[in-house]
Amino acid sequence: MKKELVEKINRLKQEKKAVILAHCYQRPEIDEVADFVGDSLFLSRKAAETDCEIIIFAGVYFMAETAKILSPNKKVLLPNLSAGCLMADMINLEKIRLFKSKHPGIPVVCYINSTAEVKTECDICATSANAVNIVKSLNSDKVLFVPDRNLGSYVQSKLKDVEVINYDGCCPIHNNLTENDIILAKKDNQKAKVLVHPECSKNVLDLADFIGSTTGIMNYVKNSDEKEYIIVTEIGVTQRLRRDYPNKKFIHISNKAICESMKLITLEDIYNSLINETFEINVPDNIIKSAYKPIERMINLN
Ligand code: SF4
Numbered sequence: 001m002k003k004e005l006v007e008k009i010n011r012l013k014q015e016k017k018a019v020i021l022a023h024c025y026q027r028p029e030i031d032e033v034a035d036f037v038g039d040s041l042f043l044s045r046k047a048a049e050t051d052c053e054i055i056i057f058a059g060v061y062f063m064a065e066t067a068k069i070l071s072p073n074k075k076v077l078l079p080n081l082s083a084g085c086l087m088a089d090m091i092n093l094e095k096i097r098l099f100k101s102k103h104p105g106i107p108v109v110c111y112i113n114s115t116a117e118v119k120t121e122c123d124i125c126a127t128s129a130n131a132v133n134i135v136k137s138l139n140s141d142k143v144l145f146v147p148d149r150n151l152g153s154y155v156q157s158k159l160k161d162v163e164v165i166n167y168d169g170c171c172p173i174h175n176n177l178t179e180n181d182i183i184l185a186k187k188d189n190q191k192a193k194v195l196v197h198p199e200c201s202k203n204v205l206d207l208a209d210f211i212g213s214t215t216g217i218m219n220y221v222k223n224s225d226e227k228e229y230i231i232v233t234e235i236g237v238t239q240r241l242r243r244d245y246p247n248k249k250f251i252h253i254s255n256k257a258i259c260e261s262m263k264l265i266t267l268e269d270i271y272n273s274l275i276n277e278t279f280e281i282n283v284p285d286n287i288i289k290s291a292y293k294p295i296e297r298m299i300n301l302n
Helices: 002-015 028-032 040-049 061-070 093-102 131-137 149-158 179-187 214-222 235-244 267-276 285-301
Strands: 018-023 036-038 054-058 075-077 108-111 124-126 142-146 163-166 193-196 228-232 249-252
Touching: 002 018, 002 267, 018 028, 018 040, 018 061, 028 235, 028 267, 036 040, 040 061, 054 061, 054 267, 061 075, 061 285, 093 142, 108 131, 124 131, 124 285, 131 149, 131 285, 142 149, 149 163, 179 193, 179 228, 193 214, 214 235, 228 235, 235 249
Parallel strands: 018 036, 018 054, 054 075, 108 124, 108 142, 142 163, 193 228, 228 249
Antiparallel strands: none
C-alpha cells in the first residue's frame, strides 16, 4: 500500500514538474518521495535552483512562505494547512513593531523561523548555523534578536562585545528540555556525546559536548568515531541518524522532544496536494519584496 502510494507520488511529481522538500523533523517515510531533505533554508534554496513549476513543502507554514519568497514564480504548496510553528506564532507585525519601538535605532536580526511579515521588519536573517557570524558581521554594539531568546542568548555567550537584546519567544519543544533530562540520559550512557540544538535553554546548552544546528549535529556524527550519542533536539533527527548509522547508538533525549506540528503531513496528504494542487501559499508581492531583503543579505554574507 505504502509502496504503491510512493510510486504514484513519484509519477505525479514528474508529470507536474514538482519537487518535494522534506524537513528533517518530518515523518521519516516522507523521505521516500522527497527530492531534498534538510533544514528549511537549505530546502528553499535548493528548490529555487531547480526549474520545477510546483514546490511541495513537507514542513511548516513559515517554511513554505520562505520557499515562496525565494521562488516567487513557482507554485508553493503546503500539504496540511494546520502545520504551523509555535515559535513563529509568538511574534507578529504588531509585536515586532512594539519591540523595535522600545529599542529604536538598533539593527534587528531575525531567525529564519519566523513569518514573512515579521521578516519585513528586520535587517538581516540568521539560521541556527550562522547566527553568531551574522550578528558579528553587523559590527554593532547592540542588536535586537527575534523571536528565539535561546538562540539569541547562545549568540550572546559567543560574542562578548555585543549586547544581544532578545525578544521573549522560544521553541517550546526545545525549551521544555531540562538539565535533568540530560542527567537521566547520561546515567546509563556515560560515554555518549551530548549533541544539542541551540534552541535549547542555557542550562541544557551548558551540558553539551557539541552545540549545532540540525545539519551541524548530523555532520558531527558523520565525522566522528564515537559510537554513542544523546540527541538533544527533535525526534526526526534521532530517527534519521538511527537509520543512516545503524552501527552507532543514538539516545533520544526525551519524548517531550517531538514537534506534533511537524508530524501532521502524511504521504496521503502529499498525494492529495499533488493531485489537487493544495494548499497554495500566497505571499503578497510587497511582502515578498521586503522579506527577501534580509534573507538576501544573509545569503550574501555566507
Ligand atoms: S520544532 Fe519548534 S521551531 Fe521547529 S517547527 Fe516545531 S515549534 Fe517550530
